[in-house]
Amino acid sequence: MATASCSSLVGTASAITNYARLGLATQNELPYILRKLLCIKEPPNLLEAHLNNNSYLSRNLKAYEWNIIRTVRTNQYDEFDVPLMYKIIRNLNLVPSPTQGWDNQTPPLATEITVGDDIERIRFIRNEIVHRGNTNVQDTELANYFSIFKDLASRLEVTLMLLNREFVSRIENVETCCIDNDAQQLYIRRLKALAENETQLAKSVAKVQKDLACLGLKITGNVSKLQEEMHELKIEQMEAIPKNIRDQISKDLEKWKNDDKKFVPTKASEYVFNRLKEENCVTVVGSPGVGKTAVTRHVALKMEGMGYIVIPITVPTDIRDFYKPGQQTVFVIDDICGRFVANKHLIDSWKQILGVVENILSDNCKIIVSCRSQVYKDKKFNVLAQFKSCECNLISNDLLLSKDERKKIAKAHLGKHGNDIQAANLLQYDCFPILCFLFSRQDKMDINEFFNYPFVVFEKELNSLWGEGEDGQYKICGLALCVINSNKLDEKYLNSLEPCVRSIIDDVCEACGLNRGTSRIKIKEELNTLVSTYLRKDKDVYKTVHDKLFDFLVYFFGKKMLDCIIKHGNSDIINERFQWNNLHDVNDRDTEEFIILISDNKLNLYLNRLILDWSQGNIQGVFSNNHNMNNEKFRGLLLTQLLQMDKAEQSQLSSITQMTDVSSVFGSLEVCCAEGYANLLPWFVNQGLEINKLASSTTPLGFACIGNQIEMIHILLNLGADINKPGLFGYTPLHLSCFEHLGFDQAVLNLLLKYGARIDKRTVDGSTPLFYALYKNNKEAVKILLSHSADCNIGFYDSRRIKNEIKKIKKTYVDLDCSIEGFEKNHLEWITNNCSPVVGVHVKQNPHRVMYIMGCATPLHLMCFKNDIDMIRVLLDRNPDINKRTEDGSTPLLVACQFGFIDVATVLLEHGADRGICNNDGESPLDIAKQNNCSEIISLLSDPKVKSIKMKRKNSVMKCRIV
Structure with a gap:
């Protein structure tokens, strides 16, 4: 060596x-x-x-x-x-x-x-x-x-x-x-x-070059083909909608256009069309069968003729995924929040993406919606403000079909037979359009009997089928199975070998007069004979030809085989279409005509079904989607039924929880508090449930705040509920009172502040109630919190601390779906839904860095991302630290420069923002502005005359002193 x-x-x-x-x-x-x-x-x-x-x-x-x-x-x-x-x-x-x-x-x-x-x-x-x-x-x-x-x-x-x-x-x-x-x-x-x-590397490179030369010779003849494929690929990448879905939309639109050939223009359809040209969002309201769907589709197709792209929306997230900035689009949403009653899950899903809807409407796009009257009038629907901005009610006096319009509709569907309808029958029903459609599907019916008593005629028809022997009973059995499966009867269901399915089919067969063990193949064969009259078949799934007909079938079988429907019916059927007869008001025009009334002698059977669904974890269905539960007396009868159960069963039932599709957990007590069911609360307490025990994603008091249940909040506080107890992710009742779930209620927020709620308590990601209110765009809550001296400088933790907090949660709740990726997704969705597209594009280029970009962001940063100049001024009036930096080193001024927000940059400089602070990459606001070619901001930053208001005031004071 x-x-x-x-x-x-x-x-x-x-x-x-x-x-x-x-x-x-x-x-x-x-x-x-x-x-x-x-x-x-x-x-x-x-x-x-x-x-x-x-x-x-x-x-x-x-x-x-x-x-x-x-x-x-x-x-x-x-x-x-x-x-x-x-x-x-x-x-x-x-x-x-x-x-x-x-x-x-x-x-x-x-x-x-x-x-x-x-x-x-x-x-x-x-x-x-x-x-x-x-x-x-x-x-x-x-x-x-x-x-x-x-x-x-x-x-x-x-x-x-x-x-x-x-x-x-x-x-x-x-x-x-x-x-x-x-x-x-x-x-x-x-x-x-x-x-x-x-040397070996050089040889390898030479070989690769030689191979490439040979390959180049081979593909010379295919260059044009490759270029064409690349061009198509580029176009495909630019499309917001995947090709398979675009193909399906094209098929749907072709069907719309074919159906539209029979559409008869009316004053209502013209009114809706004119309103949609003037407004960006129109909701077509009416009872079932009045033509809401036909009108919305007809109007959308007319907009297509004006250069708009028509896109049907199936689920709420489609509108976010299919939106393409800068493209004139008409989004068509049918039965936006449920067909029979207001569906709380759908309302919550739409509420989550209202920011996206707002961006879409501001981008020269249109949204046309159909909605049943009873859903539109439900108070839960009120939170979807954009969809309440322009109502076109097809059953209002101004838009109701005239006699001449009805004649034209009858002729379009029934040809010359339309002239046979008597004048009195023309005006009898608001649902005249669907009656014409349904009659056109039937054979051998008396036209005036049908239009005078249409569903009486259908009832007779079904009773006749029932009396025809086995073939008719097979048909009836098939229709009953369609009802039990909530209008989605899959062929696979009929072929299922599961014992529970076999048992249900046997019970239905028995109720229809057939033997248990009846051939399911025969039921299927007879079902196929009803296709085009009662049913349609989409991809091996049987459905009624129209929702109005399904409403009638539920009502029909609810009378004919009530016990079987209560025992086996889909939970949505049980919760939405049954009403205790003591609650029924025949004079209430908003009540569905095909509601199934439960008599007192069948009430225990119905209550036991609700308890069964509850025990299987369908808490939201039983507590939130069942309109009977809004009645205190009905809840009292449910309580009586609960008290008859074994104590161990009661205890187990009270502890049932349900996981939502957004990784949130809630229990029976929590939903009871959210809905304000005060008379059930003592039962839960008697089961040994602690008011402050965290069995769900937040406390019972937190849920009461989400539901704006003032009475329940008072009761819980009097029972010793901890007003500052956080949930799994750190949200306190004060945080949750800032969430506009069912519409913001100032009284709830003021009540919590009066009882001493900690105003600056932080969640696992560092959010205070003020930060959360800004994040949820609740400006009223922001002003109240600021008036109570909420700290404007507290924001998100840095990404490392958030990761550590998540690890702590995972150690305690192993099965909980909680990860840093979930937080990243939430931030990406918030940016997409609430911020300018330029911010979304920037973040989506490096989605894995979103936690780093948002880490340590203050309320001022958050509003700069949103380009919300009004709220920025509100915050600046509270004298926050204007130069605080995010995890990547960005000050609010750097954020404004990054995205070219000239107004934001101006107001920040006026309030003393330091233009010399650099981010972690050593880039100053001027560097950023130059990189993004923001000439206005470059001029602003380069101008020494632009001074802060504080400096101007200071200079003014000095001059006064000199004088």
């Missing part, structure tokens, strides 16, 4: 030894210098965090380099080679740039001697020696190299303030030391291996 100095031997050293000596310097001493520099400029314990914060470098580091970096806390920089250290020094800006710039093709000149020049010199010389291949190094060449080594070592000693010639003496030792044969061969083998790798 290399030993102590023996300079007398150097002059006679062979060229090969000189080569080994260069290898020793290159592999040991040059890396040593860079490691020393790194230790001083970048302490090892800070390196990994700084690399993560540098987006460019973190993306471009190789996997094996990251493996080395992750050992830096224990191994320091010992395993770092020159290329890796060069990357770090350069990209973390640890030294000034070289005179000729980084990674130059020529070495620095002798006169270029800055620190950056010497780092660049090390890189260049190291690569030159490693890749030279020639092992013969003459004495003069060796002396020249070591002269360069000693010069740069000496300069770097001065720069790093090192004493005792630490670098130079090590290099002198390498220059003069004795290198034995083993050491010589070791360093030569290392350099030779590098040279061989380089």
Whole structure:
């Protein structure tokens, strides 16, 4: 190995030894210098965090380099080679740039001697020696190299303030030391291996180039085809809707156009069309069968003729996924929040994306919605303000079908037979259009009997089928199964071998007069005979030809086989279509005509079904979607039924929880509090449930606040509910009172503040009630909280702390679907739903960095992302820290410059924002503005005349003093 100095031997050293000596310097001493520099400029314990914060470098580091970096806390920089250290020094800006710039093709000149020049010199010389291949190094060449080594070592000693010639003496030792044969061969083998790798790499590159040339010859004839495919691929990537869904939409629109051939324009359809041209969102309201769907589709097709793209929406998230900025689009939503009653789950889903809806409506797009009257009038629907902005009620006096319009509709569907309808029957029903459609599907019916008593006629028809013997009973059985399965009877259901399905089919057969074990093949055959009259078949699923007919069938079978429907009916049927007869008001025009009334002698059967659904975890269906539960007397009867159960069963039932599709957990007690069922609360308490125990995602008091249940809140507080008790994710009742779930109620927020709720308590991500109110766009709550001195400077935690908080939750609740990815998704959705498209585009380019971008964001940052100038002014009036930085180093001013928000930048500068603060990448507001070509902001930042209001006031005071 290399030993102590023996300079007398150097002059006679062979060229090969000189080569080994260069290898020793290159592999040991040059890396040593860079490691020393790194230790001083970048302490090892800070390196990994700084690399993560540098987006460019973190993306471009190789996997094996990251493996080395992750050992830096224990191994320091010992395993770092020159290329890796060069990357770090350069990209973390640890030294000034070289005179000729980084990674130059020529070495620095002798006169270029800055620190950056010497780092660049090390890189260049190291690569030159490693890749030279020639092992013969003459004495003069060796002396020249070591002269360069000693010069740069000496300069770097001065720069790093090192004493005792630490670098130079090590290099002198390498220059003069004795290198034995083993050491010589070791360093030569290392350099030779590098040279061989380089040669092999060159050969591989040459082979690849040759292969590419051959491949180029082969594909010359297909260039135009490839270009065409690439063009199609580009177009496909630009489309917001996947091709398979676009194809399905095209088929749907073709069917619409075919159905529209029989559409008769009316004053109602013209009114809706004119309103949609004037407004961006129109809701067509009416009872079932009046033609809501036909009108919305007809109007949408007319808009298509004006250049709009028509897109039907099936589920709420479709409108977000299918929206394409800048494209004139008409979105068509049928039965937006349920067909029979207001569906709470659908309302919640639409509520989550109202920000998206707002963005869409502001982008020259249109939304046309159909909605049943009873759903539209439900108080839960009121939170969807955009869909209440323009109502077109088809059964209002102004829009109701005239006699002439009805005659034209009858002729369109029934031809010359339409003239046979008596005048009195023309005006009898609001649902005249669907009656024409349904009659056109029937044979051998008396037209005037049908239009006089249409559903009496259908009832007679079904009773006749029932009396026809087995063939008719098979048909009846098939229709009953369609009802039990909520108008979605899949062929697979009829073929199922599951015992529970077999048992249900046997019970239905028995109720229809057939034997248990009846052939399901026969039921299916008879079902197929009803297709086009009563049923339609979509992809092996049987459905009625119209929802109005299904409403009647539910009513019919509810009378004919009530016990069977209560026992086996889909939960939606049970909760939405049954009403205790004591609650029925025959004079209530909003009550559905086909509601199934439960007599007192059947009430226990119905209550037991509700308890069964409850025990199986369908808490929301029983407590939130069942309109009978709104009645205190009905709840009292349910309570009586509960008290007859075994105590152990009662206890188990009271503890049932349900998981929602947004990873939220709630229990029976919590939903009881959210709905305000005060008379059930003592039963839950008697089961031993603690008012402050966290059995769900938040406390019972939190749920009462979500539901705006003032009476329940008072009761819970009097029972000792902890007003500051947080839920799983840290949300307190005060946080939840700021959520406009059923419409914001100031009384709830004021009540909690009166009882001493902590105004600045934080969730697992750091949100205070003020921050949460801003996040949820609840401006009324923001003003109330600010008036109670809420802290404007508290925002999100940094991403590392949020990850640690999530780990703590996961340790306690192992099965809970909770992850940092979930938080990332929430932030991405919030940005998409609430911010300008330019913000969404920026974040979606690096979605994995969204936590880093939002980390440590304050309320002021949040409003800058939204470009909400009014709320920014409200916050600035509270004198927040205007220069606070997010995790990526952005101040509110940097955010405004990043996205070109000139008004925001102006008001921030007026309030003293520091234009000299840079982000973690060293970019100032002016740098950012220049990168994004924001000329207005560049001018604003470059203008020394733009002074803050504070400075102007200060100058004004000084002048007054002088005077």
